[in-house]
Amino acid sequence: MKPAPFRMYAPHTVAQAVATLAALEAEGQHAKVLAGGQSLVPVLAMRLAEPGHLVDINGVAGLDAIDVSSAGVRVGALVRHAELLRHAEANRVQPLLSQALNLVAHATIRNRGTTVGSLAHADPSGEMTAVLVLTGGSVTAVSVRGEREIPAAEFFVGPLESSLAADELALSAFFPAAPAGAGTAFVEMARRHGDYALSGVGAVVIPGPSRDEGAPTISVSCGFLSVSETPLVLDLSDAWAAGEDSVMAVVRAAIDPQDDIHASADYRRHITGILAVRAIREALARVREEQAA
Amino acid sequence: MGQRYFGEPIRRTEDIRLTTGQGHYLDDIGAGQPVLEAAFLRSPHANARIRSIDIADALDVEGVRAIYLYEDLAGPVAEPLPVLIPHPALTAPRTPYALAKDRVHHVGQAVAMVVAENRYLAEDAAERIVVDYEVLPAVASLDMARAAERHAHDDVPDNISAHLLQTVGDLDAGFAKATHTLEFDLHVERSASTPLEGKGVYAKWDADDSSLRVYSSTQASTSVRAAIAAKLEIPLLKVEVIAPDVGGGFGVKIAHPWPEEIMVPFAAIRLGQPVKWAEDRREHFISASHERGQDHHVRVGFDDNGVVTALDVLFYHDNGAFTPYGIINPIITSTQLLGPYKPGAYRVDFYSMYTNTVQVTPYRGAGRPQGVFVMERTMDKIAQALGRDRAEVRAANFIQPDEFPYDQGLIFQDGRPLIYDSGNYPHQLTMLKDMIGWDSMGERRADAASRGKLLGVGMACYVEGTGVGPYEGAHVHIQTDGTVDVATGLTSQGQGHQTMLAQITADELGVPFEKIRVVTGDTRRFGYAVGTFASRTAVMSGSAVALAARAAKAKALRVAANALECNENDLEIVDGVVQMKGAPDTKIDLGTVAVLSNPLRYAFDKAAQAATQFQGVDDFDKPPVAEDDEPGLEGKDYYSPPRSTFASGMHAAVVEIDPETFDIHIDKYYVVHDCGRLVNPMIVAGQVHGGVAQGIGGALYEKMEYDEDGQLQNASFMDFLMPYVTEIPQKELGQLELGHQETPSPLNPIGVKGAGEAGVIPVSALIASAIEDAVGFPVDSMPISPNDLYRLHERFAAGELPHVERYAASPSAATRARRGAATRTKKSADTSS
């Protein structure tokens, strides 16, 4: 379990990093950005991928900021999961961050793994991919061609595939603030504590009269992980108004889980319905706590 | 009297070193020096013929020093690796060649060895070796092996390596006597030892001296040494094998010699430079050993009280592709299955089967977890059939305290009769029931129900033959500075042997614990040993150390008596000083006694002057070293017991099941353990707790997922789910209770029984029992995941599975239990922890 030979680059600025990526791309070389290495290094060690070049961004200045405003939380490419998890201000603005991050791997991995890296990795089992889509966030990417902002819905293309170009660097991710009065929750089931989830559900519940005339008075949306090729978000407002059984039925019909050695598609479908109901109940309980306080 | 150490929870002397990065493991050997590193090219196919191997491209990789194939081997090293434990019933033993000859029998089998300047380059080159395989259909499971349409080995058409039938008593008469019979199947999956440190070998050839030094992360250094000497045709005394710090073994490192243990020294000799190989995790999964896969069919007859009159067990053991360790595992299952019970008649019949999967050799517990699963599930099913309490049925079948020694009438894994030396099962059960509150679970069930959970409770009992022979030895050497060196040939893998053996030595000699240094598993220090397995170190090496220390002490008293001009029977050793009993002012330091024990011509230091030739001689007619005596204060002795000693344990657990997701949570875990006298209760508790952790792995998480082609799907810790600390009940959090009963073994000088494997043995049995109790349908296959439980529930809901009822103890039994509790309190007070 030793990686195949590769050349390592250690840029100090974003400009150097993207220039390096562009130059390698132009030469037709296979290059990868190295952030926390918690996903990439095992892949290299097992020789499941043999990129000839690694652009290590850990020395790049200015990528480690967490910027919080009333609009939301912007997370730089080198912010480790652990830093975001313990950032009180960020989690006040968007509680889903810590609710989900608590379930990402274990402390040691969160200490190195980056939140943006986990988005770039685009694993549909990654909690933060679901959070990005559920909150309607975005990723800011940069290359020699300039910067662009990619909405969450367009960012995830397939399992382990994002819409980042080969020579693009994800600069930051933006998680919009939770709407006023909203309650959120994140629940999942994993074989062991900290494992990738068999299934997981994040919920955002917004009370009060909403969007259209005659619409239900509670808006309910859920984001799902490990049960679809790319992170999935469902508006469950109507289903919730019709009752918990209806939520389970809608969820189970919408998802497309796969069999693997840890659980059958059937079982995943079964528990995802239950987890959705539990996530919504928990989010509602938070709304009531807020209202009571 | 000086301080006594035996029985004290002394902190492990190893721990500061091992937990602060000061350990010296295999991969640390030769670090920073020019050491060549090896990588092995391994078969990607489960069953294939090798047509040709092309290494030309690989040789081009810069830094490659050699590539070895089977064709480079000649003489004994070109023969198959040894069948370590032959048995008359093992009619078709098969072992691999050090490098595959023309056939591979499992994914992961070593095909070629690359030696390069470092492991990276070695792997680069290995990737470039081109092997042309003719792929054959693989036998990827026990079912496929039994169907025998495919063959794991061309010349074993039925895939059967061994068949053994043992019978005790009259089975037909037993069934005739039975008022009830049951028949059912039980299944246990494969798991593996998976120590944190994989295997590893470092070899250094000294051309000037024609000698070889090998470090191996092994549980059996003396035997590895003998195997290397034989395979490479080097005189035994020119080979040294040392087990450095070993990061866990759990059985896998008792199998030997591994291909790498032969090939690394082979390359070091050829290349004249040290060579190292440290196994990586993937290699460990696909080329070390697995264990536990067995299918069992049970027929049991019993009377209205649940007393078993006849037990008939047929099982199939998956031995993987090779049988280097013989049929030890299935023999242990067939014998240890009986546990603390005495069925009227017993027949056990097993077939050991080849599959194209990693070979099977003992993993902590070695066949016992399966046997206990069979017996304990049987007890639960009897209770169910009769509508009785599960504990009551067990008690009805126990061997009674006055029946020891109890002969089960079978032959155990050591080739000796299965005779239990001592035990007290009824008392142990009473302790357990009391600890858990077995007869009053109502409140806890109601509390769980109020939280929307199903609560279940289960128990399991076992008896474990420990401390198997043939022997172990020890050397105790008192130095002139008063320190004491102790050596055993037997190895350590982190169990705390240095501490435990020092405690025994300290008490036997009367020397402070701190003055004792213990070395294990170094053939330079002790050449004769068997190895560390079968919970045998405290029993075997502990006894040998005690005997060797007694010999050293006897000599010390003799020499001191001469110096003090008194009778040696009047002397004692206290805190490292030999003194007159009742007159402690008449004394001499043990170190000085060591000086005097070695008559000298040359004083190499100040202390040594006392022993030189002009320092006064009491009798010029006597030779300085008496006849039958030797210089120095040393003792060497061996312990070889007539047969194994039998520890026992009873575990119980309370589990909570989520009735919607079928998530399984262990709420509380209880152990009552009996391993005779405890040398160090803290070490025993740690061993038991660790064993329980591994048992929980086997019960709920660990499984080797082979696909139909014999590819292991989960050869990494990402997908092979070893439980984390978060999955294990913690003593400190009040989730685990551990109690001890002590029935000393009459077989050895220190009254101990083994404890190393104990914790792991009954876990699958009792977790199955507890889950069954919670959900109300049978659990007959382990491990079990939430997904499996969901599937069972679907089948139950469809009417395909029977309902399992819950039965409380009958009133009379409850009264008996209360009476038992009164007598028990005193005894358990001083022994439970």
Ligand SMILES: Cc1cc2nc3c(=O)[nH]c(=O)nc-3n(C[C@H](O)[C@H](O)[C@H](O)COP(=O)(O)OP(=O)(O)OC[C@H]3O[C@@H](n4cnc5c(N)ncnc54)[C@H](O)[C@@H]3O)c2cc1C
């Ligand atoms: C044992 C274990 C358990 C885990 N469990 C979980 C879990 O439960 N949930 C979960 O979500 N994750 C889990 N992870 C993954 C962890 O969260 C990783 O940290 C994360 O997925 C990747 O972040 P990283 O910084 O380590 O990225 P790296 O490993 O460095 O990179 C991952 C991929 O993203 C690309 N990349 C990274 N950063 C950028 C960037 N700024 N721009 C462009 N491309 C980039 C890399 O090129 C690579 O392809 C686990 C990891 C381990 C080892």
